Amino acid sequence: MDNNASNSVTDELRSEAEDSDDGLKIVIDSPQTKRKSKAKHLELSPDDKEIIETVANDLEKTLEEKAAKANLTASNVKNIIKHVVTNEHVLALVRQVEDPESKINDLLVYEPKLTRAKAKELFPSQAVASIPWITQTKPSSEVQVLISEELQEDSSGDEYIPGDEEVHYWSALIRII
Numbered sequence: 001m002d003n004n005a006s007n008s009v010t011d012e013l014r015s016e017a018e019d020s021d022d023g024l025k026i027v028i029d030s031p032q033t034k035r036k037s038k039a040k041h042l043e044l045s046p047d048d049k050e051i052i053e054t055v056a057n058d059l060e061k062t063l064e065e066k067a068a069k070a071n072l073t074a075s076n077v078k079n080i081i082k083h084v085v086t087n088e089h090v091l092a093l094v095r096q097v098e099d100p101e102s103k104i105n106d107l108l109v110y111e112p113k114l115t116r117a118k119a120k121e122l123f124p125s126q127a128v129a130s131i132p133w134i135t136q137t138k139p140s141s142e143v144q145v146l147i148s149e150e151l152q153e154d155s156s157g158d159e160y161i162p163g164d165e166e167v168h169y170w171s172a173l174i175r176i177i
Contacts, residue, residue, distance in 0.1 A: 044052075060074075067077040084090055 063077050063081075064074050067074050070077075072080075
């Protein structure tokens with residue numbers, strides 16, 4: 001349909017909408033068509049085209065080899081790569097590398113998780129005692145020194161007389177009776 005025909009249809013609808021019985025106006029506008037700008041095609045020299053083809057072929061061969069090693073098909077590998085490349089976090093990291101002065105630096109700090117299995121793999125010979133917050137000892141206070149010090153029992157003291165307690169018990173009992 002050309003523009004003249006669509007304009008005449010729109011004009012007819014507008015005139016019908018203006019003549020409604022209840023006095024309400026209905027305005028019908030046709031959607032504005034967006035003009036697509038023609039993409040500029042980059043002119044590549046034959047040498048550039050040849051380089052691109054060789055890189056693409058090498059990449060294809062490498063993908064097929066890696067897919068065979070991982071028991072995947074080439075299309076599975078391509079899908080995995082597509083998901084990785086289109087991942088927001090990966091794109092943000094690439095942008096961060098390209099533009100180190102951007103404000104994204106503060107927001108996206110990649111810190112891998114250190115799991116127990118990964119820690120054992122990285123530090124197989126070190127024991128748990130080498131963790132800094134465990135090995136640090138706090139200075140002991142006087143109370144802790146007194147608690148940890150072995151105290152002598154009452155029976156081994158010089159002032160203790162074993163029979164003396166029994167005498168006091170019996171004398172107190174006799175006074176009550």
